[in-house]
Amino acid sequence: MATPPVLLLALLAVSSQTEPTPSPVPFQPKVEDAMLTPVPPAPKLVKDWNEALGLVRERSTDLRSAEAGVQRASGRWRQALGALLPNARAQAGVAHDLLNPDVPAGVSPGAAGDGRTPTTPAGTVTATLTQSVVDVSAWRGLSSARAAEAGAVASLQDVRRRLTLGVAQVLVATVAAERAAEINRVGLRQALERAALTQRSFELGAGNQLDVVRVEQDVAxxxxxxxxxxxxxxxxxxALGFTLGFGQPVGVDPSFNLQGLVDQTRNDCAPLESLDARPDLVASRAQVESAKDSRRQASAGYLPTLGVSSTLYGLTTDPGFGRFATWNVSAVLSVPIWEGGSRSGLVRERAGVEEQASAALESARRDVALEVAQARRGVQVAEALVKTATESRDLAERTDRLTRRAFEVGRGSSLELVQSAAALRQAQLTLVLREFELVQARLDAFLTEARCDW
Incomplete structure (x- = not known):
C-alpha cells in the first residue's frame, strides 16, 4: 500500500531535523588545601566598643598611673596648705632621776606653785600651737602645688584621650587584619583553581609545561x-590583648561594627572649643605655672617670716592631780642670713626647671598643630585613596574575568592569567586596607581635637 503524501512529507521533515547537541559542562576544579583553613579564633573576643572601653578602664596600667599622679599632686597640695594652717602638738612625759630619786627630774623650781610639790617621778604635759602669719615662700609653694594638681588632672584627661585613640586604632587594625586574612584565603583558593584548570588544559593537550609552571608560581x-x-x-x-590589659591574644567578634565604633567614640568624647583647650596643652601650661611658682618659692626663701606660737605647760603635783604652770604666747620673726649658698643653688635649679617646662610647652604646641593639620588632611587623602582603590578593584575584576575566559577558550596565555590574578588579589587587598584607613583617619581627626572624660 502506498504511503500517503502528507505522511511522507511529515516523515521527511522529521528526518531532516538535526538532533540538538548538548552543551559541554565547564570544568569545575575542586581544590583542597590545609592552608585554606582559617586561623583559629582568639581565646577572648571583643563584641563591641563599650566592652573594650570597660576593659581599658579596669585593666590599663597607664590609666592607673595617671590616676595615681593626680593623687600624688593632691597630696602635695595638701602638704603645702598644711604649712599655712595652725599646727598643734601635745607632748606628755614621765621623768625620774635615778641618782636622786627624791628630787623631781626635769621640773623647774617653783613650777608646782605655793603649797604644792612636784611628784616623783614627775609627769609633765606640754601643748604647743603655732601659726604662720607672714610666709611668702609657703604661699608660693601652695600656688605651685595647685598648678601641679591641675596639670595632673589634665594629664589624666589626655591619657584617657590617647587610650581611646589607641584602642580604636588597634581595633580597626585587628578587623582589617581579619578581613585581609580572609581575602588572602580567597586569593589562594582562586590561584589553586587556576592551577587545576591549567593542569587540566595541559593534560588535554591545550597547554604546555610553561603554563603549568607559571600558575604554580602564582600559587606560591x-x-x-x-x-x-x-x-x-x-x-x-x-597588640589588642596588650592594649586591653591581657597577656594573651584578643580577637574581634565577627559582629563588631566599625561604624558603631565611630559613633560611640563621639558619644564618649567631646570636641574642643579651641585647640588650646586640648588636655596635653593644658597640662603643659600648668607645668609651666607650677615651675614658675616653685622658682618664686625658692626666691622667697630670702625673705623673713613671721609666726605666732603659744605653749601650755603642766605637771603633776602633790597634793592634787596637777596644775598648769605656764602658758605663754610669743611672736617669732625668722630672718635668713646665710645658708651656705644652698638657697642660691635651689633658685638656679628651679629656674632651669621652669625653662625646661617652657620649652616643653612650645614643643607640645608645635606637635599638636602638626598633628591636627595632618589628621584633617588625612581624611581627604583617605577618601581619595578609597575612591581610586575601588576603581582599581573593579577594573582588576573585569580584567581577570575576561582573561580567564580567554584562557579557557585558548585565546589567552598563562602569563596573562597569572598577572591578572595577582593584580586582582592586590587590588582587593588594597581596597580593604584603604577602607579601614578611612575609618582610622576619621577617628584620628576627631580624637586629635577632642577631650575624653569617661
Missing part, C-alpha cells in the same frame, strides 16, 4: 601572602 606567591597575613593577624590580636 599567594601562599606567601597568606602566611604573612596570618602572622599580621596574630600580631594585631596580641
Amino acid at each position: 606567591v599567594a601562599r606567601g601572602a597568606l602566611i604573612a597575613g596570618d602572622e599580621q593577624l596574630r600580631q594585631t590580636r596580641e
Whole structure:
C-alpha cells in the first residue's frame, strides 16, 4: 500500500531535523588545601566598643598611673596648705632621776606653785600651737602645688584621650587584619583553581609545561601572602590583648561594627572649643605655672617670716592631780642670713626647671598643630585613596574575568592569567586596607581635637 503524501512529507521533515547537541559542562576544579583553613579564633573576643572601653578602664596600667599622679599632686597640695594652717602638738612625759630619786627630774623650781610639790617621778604635759602669719615662700609653694594638681588632672584627661585613640586604632587594625586574612584565603583558593584548570588544559593537550609552571608560581606567591597575613593577624590580636590589659591574644567578634565604633567614640568624647583647650596643652601650661611658682618659692626663701606660737605647760603635783604652770604666747620673726649658698643653688635649679617646662610647652604646641593639620588632611587623602582603590578593584575584576575566559577558550596565555590574578588579589587587598584607613583617619581627626572624660 502506498504511503500517503502528507505522511511522507511529515516523515521527511522529521528526518531532516538535526538532533540538538548538548552543551559541554565547564570544568569545575575542586581544590583542597590545609592552608585554606582559617586561623583559629582568639581565646577572648571583643563584641563591641563599650566592652573594650570597660576593659581599658579596669585593666590599663597607664590609666592607673595617671590616676595615681593626680593623687600624688593632691597630696602635695595638701602638704603645702598644711604649712599655712595652725599646727598643734601635745607632748606628755614621765621623768625620774635615778641618782636622786627624791628630787623631781626635769621640773623647774617653783613650777608646782605655793603649797604644792612636784611628784616623783614627775609627769609633765606640754601643748604647743603655732601659726604662720607672714610666709611668702609657703604661699608660693601652695600656688605651685595647685598648678601641679591641675596639670595632673589634665594629664589624666589626655591619657584617657590617647587610650581611646589607641584602642580604636588597634581595633580597626585587628578587623582589617581579619578581613585581609580572609581575602588572602580567597586569593589562594582562586590561584589553586587556576592551577587545576591549567593542569587540566595541559593534560588535554591545550597547554604546555610553561603554563603549568607559571600558575604554580602564582600559587606560591599567594601562599606567601597568606602566611604573612596570618602572622599580621596574630600580631594585631596580641597588640589588642596588650592594649586591653591581657597577656594573651584578643580577637574581634565577627559582629563588631566599625561604624558603631565611630559613633560611640563621639558619644564618649567631646570636641574642643579651641585647640588650646586640648588636655596635653593644658597640662603643659600648668607645668609651666607650677615651675614658675616653685622658682618664686625658692626666691622667697630670702625673705623673713613671721609666726605666732603659744605653749601650755603642766605637771603633776602633790597634793592634787596637777596644775598648769605656764602658758605663754610669743611672736617669732625668722630672718635668713646665710645658708651656705644652698638657697642660691635651689633658685638656679628651679629656674632651669621652669625653662625646661617652657620649652616643653612650645614643643607640645608645635606637635599638636602638626598633628591636627595632618589628621584633617588625612581624611581627604583617605577618601581619595578609597575612591581610586575601588576603581582599581573593579577594573582588576573585569580584567581577570575576561582573561580567564580567554584562557579557557585558548585565546589567552598563562602569563596573562597569572598577572591578572595577582593584580586582582592586590587590588582587593588594597581596597580593604584603604577602607579601614578611612575609618582610622576619621577617628584620628576627631580624637586629635577632642577631650575624653569617661
